Amino acid sequence: MELTNKQHIPYWHWIPAAFALSGIIVFIFATYGPPASSSGFVSTLKGFLEWVAPDYVAAKAHYKAIPGPGSWLFAFALGMAIGGFVAGRTSKDIPVRDMPPIWKRRFGDSRAKRYAATFLGGFLILFGSRLAGGCTLGLFISGSTQLAVSGLYFGVVIFAVAMLTARLIFGKVAEQEDIQ
Amino acid sequence: MTIIWLGLFSGIAFGFVVQRVGATDAHRMARSHLMLDADIPRFMLLAVALSAVGLFGLQSVGVGRVLPLPTSIVATGLAAVIFGIGWGLTGYCPGTTWAAAGEGRMDAVFALLGGLAGAALFAHLHEILVPLLYDPTNVGQITLTDLFGNQAIAVAMLVVVFGLCTWGIGKLWKNS
Numbered sequence: 001m002e003l004t005n006k007q008h009i010p011y012w013h014w015i016p017a018a019f020a021l022s023g024i025i026v027f028i029f030a031t032y033g034p035p036a037s038s039s040g041f042v043s044t045l046k047g048f049l050e051w052v053a054p055d056y057v058a059a060k061a062h063y064k065a066i067p068g069p070g071s072w073l074f075a076f077a078l079g080m081a082i083g084g085f086v087a088g089r090t091s092k093d094i095p096v097r098d099m100p101p102i103w104k105r106r107f108g109d110s111r112a113k114r115y116a117a118t119f120l121g122g123f124l125i126l127f128g129s130r131l132a133g134g135c136t137l138g139l140f141i142s143g144s145t146q147l148a149v150s151g152l153y154f155g156v157v158i159f160a161v162a163m164l165t166a167r168l169i170f171g172k173v174a175e176q177e178d179i180q
Numbered sequence: 181m182t183i184i185w186l187g188l189f190s191g192i193a194f195g196f197v198v199q200r201v202g203a204t205d206a207h208r209m210a211r212s213h214l215m216l217d218a219d220i221p222r223f224m225l226l227a228v229a230l231s232a233v234g235l236f237g238l239q240s241v242g243v244g245r246v247l248p249l250p251t252s253i254v255a256t257g258l259a260a261v262i263f264g265i266g267w268g269l270t271g272y273c274p275g276t277t278w279a280a281a282g283e284g285r286m287d288a289v290f291a292l293l294g295g296l297a298g299a300a301l302f303a304h305l306h307e308i309l310v311p312l313l314y315d316p317t318n319v320g321q322i323t324l325t326d327l328f329g330n331q332a333i334a335v336a337m338l339v340v341v342f343g344l345c346t347w348g349i350g351k352l353w354k355n356s
Contacts, residue, residue, distance in 0.1 A: 011208075014219040018226035024193045025227065026234035031186045034243035037275035038351070041299040060290040061310075062303035072187035077278050079191015084279030086192065089198035092184040094199070098286040100207035100271060115290040118206075119267060120276060123301075124266030129274055130302035131248045132259035133308065141224070144342075145231040147324040147334050148248035154260045159221070161264025162286025166213035169269060174214045 025145060034146065036138030040077025040128035042066040047074070062130070063157050105173045121141030195279040204280035206271030206287065211355075213268055218353035229342040236335045248321045257316035267320045 012020075028035040040061065047069035049057045057063045067073060088096055099114045109114055129135040132154055134142065140158065143151020167174070202208045203220050212215035238244040265274055272280060272291045280288035302309070324334035 011202040011219070012197075012200045012221035015226065016199060016234030018223045018230060021194070021201075021223070022225040022230035022234055024190060024197065025231040025294045026188065026238060028239055029192045029231075029235050029244040029246070032183065032190070034247050035190070037278060038295075038299070040278065041274065041295050042303060045296060045300050045303065060306065060307040070184070072183050075184045076191040076194070079188040079193075079196075080195035080275060080278035081191075082188075082205055082280030083192040083195020083197075084199050084282030085195075085281075085284070087196040088283035091200070094202065094205070097205075097207070098288075100205070100210060102207055102210045111286075114287050115262060118272065118287040118291040119294035119297075121270030121272065122256055123267040123298035124269070124294075125263050125272070125274055125277075125291075126263075126295035126298035127266050127302050128259040128263030128266065128298075130299050130306075131262070131313065132252075132256050135263070136267075137208050137275045138226075140230055141231070141251060143249055144228045144338065145235050146246045147232065147250030147338060148251070148332075149322045149324065149327075150249045150251035150256055152324075153251060154256055154263075156256055158264040158267060162268035163213045163215070163301050165265050165268025166210055170210055170214060174216065175216030 032144040036073060036134055036142060037077055038126060038135035038138055039066050039073045041126055043069055043071055043074035100168055102173060105168055195282060198279050204283055209271030215306055215353045217355050218349050221349050225342045225346045229339045232335055232338050242325045248323050250321050251319050252314045253317035316330055
C-alpha cells in the first residue's frame with residue numbers, strides 16, 4: 001500500500017488540542033475538583049447494584065467511597081460518551097472502526113477475538129485503576145497536574161508497560177504498518 | 181443540580197476533544213505505543229504541563245479544589261503494571277473507552293463491559309486487597325511541592341520535565 005505524506009490528516013493538531021484539553025481540565029478543577037473517569041464505572045455499578053442488591057452496596061467500602069449515578073463523576077462519564085458520539089457524528093473524516101487495522105493484520109478478521117481481547121483489556125485497566133485509585137485521567141493527568149508523586153509514578157509505569165505490551169503483541173507487524 | 185450539569189458539560193467537551201485528536205482510535209494508540217506516532221503522547225504530556233500552570237494560577241487566586249491521591253509504592257506500581265498490559269492490549273483507557281463507545285466503536289463497548297466487570301471484582305475484593313497491597317507501603321499524599329519545598333519551583337520543574345519529554349518523544353518516535 002503506497003501512501004504519500006501529503007494525505008489529508010483528519011485529526012486536530014496536537015498542540016491546539018492540548019491547549020483545548022488543558023482549558024477543560026482547569027475549568028473542571030475550578031468548578032468541581034480533580035477530574036476522573038474510572039470512578040464513573042464504579043458509579044454505574046453502584047446505581048445498578050443499589051437497585052438489585054442494596055444491602056451488598058451498603059456494606060462494601062469501595063461503593064461507600066464513590067457516589068452513585070446522581071453525581072458529577074457519573075455525569076462526566078456519561079458526558080464523555082455523548083461527547084464521543086457528537087464528535088463522531090460531526091466528523092466525516094475520522095474513521096470509526098470496530099477493529100483497528102493493526103489488530104486485523106496481526107490476528108485476522110475475527111471480531112470475537114478482538115471483542116474478547118478488549119473485554120479482557122477493559123477488565124485489566126479498570127481493576128488496575130481501582131487498585132491505584134485512578135486511571136490515565138484520574139491519576140496520571142489529574143495527579144500530575146496537582147504535582148502528586150502518585151500520578152507521576154503511575155504515569156511512568158503505565159507508559160513503559162503499555163509500550164512493552166504493544167511491542168510484544170504487534171511488534172511483528174509494526175514495521176509493515178503504514179495505515180494512518 | 182448545577183454540579184450534574186457541570187459534570188455533563190465537562191464530559192461532553194472532554195469526549196469531543198479526545199475524539200478529535202484521535203485518542204479514541206485504538207489503532208492510533210497502538211501506533212503511539214509502538215513509537216510510530218508521536219502526536220497522542222505529546223498531546224497528553226503538553227496538556228498536563230499546561231494544566232499544571234493553569235491550576236497553579238487558580239490556586240494563587242484561591243479558586244478550585246485539589247485532592248492529590250496518596251502514593252502506595254506496591255499498590256500504585258502493581259496497578260500501573262496491570263493497567264499498562266490492558267492499555268497496550270486494547271489501546272483504550274477508562275476515559276477513552278466512554279468516548280469511543282459513544283462514538284460507536286464496538287470493541288470499545290466490549291472494553292466498557294470488561295471494565296465494569298473489573299471494577300466490580302475490585303470493589304468486591306477491596307476489603308482484602310487494600311490492607312494487603314495498598315496500606316503497608318502507603319507513603320501518603322506526597323507532591324513535588326513536598327520534595328522541592330516550594331510550589332512555584334515544583335510547577336516549574338514539572339513543566340521543564342514534561343516539556344523535555346514532549347520534545348524527546350518528537351525526536352524518538354518515528355512519525356512526527
